[in-house]
Amino acid sequence: MSLPPGPSSPSPFQLMQWIGCPTDYLHTTAARYGDPFTMRVGVFPPLVMFSDPRAIQQLFTAEAGTFDAGASNVALRPTLGANSLLLLDGERHQQQRRLLTPPFHGERMRAYGELIRQVTEEVIVRWQPGKPFLVRNAMQRISLAVILQAVFGLHDGTRLVRLRQALGSMLDAMSSPLSMAMLLMLPEDFGPWSPRARLQAHLGAIDELLYAEIRERREHFDAGAGDILGLLLAARDEAGAAMGDAELRDELMTLLVAGHETTATAMAWALYWIHYLPQVRERLLAELDSLGSDPDPEAIARLPYLGAVCSETLRIYPVALIASPRVARHTVRILERDYEAGTRLAAGIYLAHHRPETYPEPERFRPERFLERTFSPYEFVPFGGGSRRCIGMAFALYEMKLVIATVLLERDLRLVQPRLLRPVRRGVTLAPPEGLYLVPTGERSASRLLSRTSTAGQ
Template identity: 50%
Template sequence: MVTAKLPMKVPGPQTPQLLQKLQWVRDPVGYMETASRDYPEVFAAQVVGFGNHLIFVNNPQAIKYILTHDTQEFFASGEMNGILKPLVGDYSVILLEGDRHRNQRKLLMPPFHGERMRAYGNLICDLSDKVMSQFAPGETFVARFAMQEISLQIILQAVFGLYEGERAQKIKQAIQSLLELFNSPLRSSFLFFPRLQIDLGSWSPWGYFQRLYREVEKLLYAEIEERRQHPDGDREDILSLLMSARDEAGNPMSNVELRDELLTLLFAGHETTATAMTWALYWVHHHPEVGEKLRAELATLEENPDPMSIFRLPYLTAVCNETLRIYPVAMLTFPRVVCEPMELLGYDLEPGTAVVGCIHLLHQREDLYPQPDKFKPERFLERQFSPYEFLPFGAGVRRCIGAALAQYEMKLGLATILSHYELALAQPNPVKPERRGVTLAPRGGVKMKFLGKTEKKLTSPATAMV
């Protein structure tokens, strides 16, 4: 007698959908860790933005399978990233699919890799030094604001080729104001609950967002129009590359398409890096022995070292990797959609099911990272992790375009600050993570005290600006 195999649906939390959605927005770490205690490798979540169910997976082999079988069993849908549409528009590379997505990535990749990226090295060091030098001894400051200043200046150079000027300052200020609207779980809820996206005038939260957003659009369109009227074939910034690109029919990108890609790079290109740098400053001062060991490594550098020699320092790399592991800025990979009936980890998945790699839970696996709640940079010196065991930037066809620049910026910025300045935490209690938009950030932005300057310099004044 042959008995048919009964389908095994992915289990998950049984609390009502609305409560799951609210907890996911209010306390994403608590939601994920509570669910994983009952469903260690995979669970079905009922959270905002992905229909009724989203399958969370933290098994490294399963994550590799999901992210490397695009267009076969899985499809890297751009439509599933629609929660970001209010920020990045309809034509962002994040929302594109298939050939359009692939071709757009090819256009955006060069400035974030190779010689062009390395040219930003001295700029990163110089800007880090410039921002931190503005504080007076004894002054208390919010680390996140300082790191945002550094990161946004760098991305403005990469995207627009703008070092300074009135428009660059206006764009920077408008972007900062816009992102601060999502600086808490409550404010972030507007992204997750579309019914809250109602413009009731400038006094209402979404109305205020819309007016700031239109100000950013106005500035971007002004920059695009100026470039169209005064083209410069020698420029190598991303906007210039996008404006010179042509599709198969020989048509250039429209102003709306250009705007959406610029918004994507401005939002995604600096916000996440600023968060990572803030966490790094927190951890090296929360654990003084880590800071002392890192400063000892930095002291071995020769005077005015080449930025790449800083980038390759092993303990600095370990500190940055552990920072990205313990509280990854991106909690989930971009979703993949099941294309045909299949089995994953013993469970049946139907076509149309959305699946994500849960980066946070993966990085908290005891079998990969013993004592995962402890900040231990040495684990990255003792073991080599695969791209599907450690993936702070995602993986596959939707891996973060700016991953290389983000790592470069994080290492050089942290090295410059620790070599030039003495800082201390200005708050006694441990800093916890909380939702900031669709990312995870340190609650309160990390308050620090500026103690003074040191003598060591990492860059030569003659080469500080590239």
């Protein structure tokens, strides 16, 4: 069976484009070959890319057993481990999802509201008037502290500080386009200075910390600990067996990696757009101010325009360019074509979000479009869909809204260089380019921090 058309350029060349300038590669390939098209990157088998919502619906709603997805994430195995939710398929995948989904939803998630605000305020108090700060670093500090707390239930402690540093260094080491290309193309034993050897060194340090934490928590098991590690330690499968250390390590690593850089990137983009477009900031501030001086996290999370700003942020430059590729387990028909077993098929998140039929003027940041109409779960897909949809979706949106609201309510900020930014790849995410700085111009009169400091001084 033939695949849809696509570029005939050599696969290492397509890999360089996919890594170095992914959005240009997607736009030019889609313009030339239409939808769907087939891309061939690096050593990987061909990937068929879809952006039509009808095709995405078929990918996301296919019967269980139609596709595997874990198998296509094999490039993540050296970092996340073979037991990671992102790499599992079939019943084991479903079982782990049932375990990991509840802590990121409902009451359990809302319990983190105050923590998110507190962590954000701890970062904000360091910002000094007139001193620019790097937006991504600030947002990463917040999202890492939040996910570490959710996963381990700990806020301080030397091990967590070391874990924070080691994770940050690992993600930095993996994220440049050159490191990514080398990691994907070079053999494992390329030498001590290769990106793979450096990655291994970071992983070694992180594993040591994770295994030490697992050991300690097993020895002093607390059935009442509300965090995710406690939940995983208590879990038993159908045969009554507990998770082994390697399984625990892989799931913890997955949550730490999947849950922090993604959210940090989304929040950095949101702050960029809000400060790049004064009318967006004004409307948002008017909405936030309508809640009074010390708004409740739940009220913030329900604000319609804030929700629209978060959605538009995730639409225009979705953090993930594509959902995990689905691998057909048997011949499947998507729209008018059959795909044989083994074919890799991807929901193209970025391209789906840039279809002018769905989103008129797709290159324009316009949150109002989310107030004017509702988009289907196959048109607006920043968190993927179906049985693989991001388990952190509700949590990430909640965190984004609370952090943005807290920042806006506390500080007046402006962009150091107010210009239109183009996204760049950072690891597997689509991020703002390096050097995105905001500068505080003053405190807001509605500041909670200000009112607390002045009350403390009385």
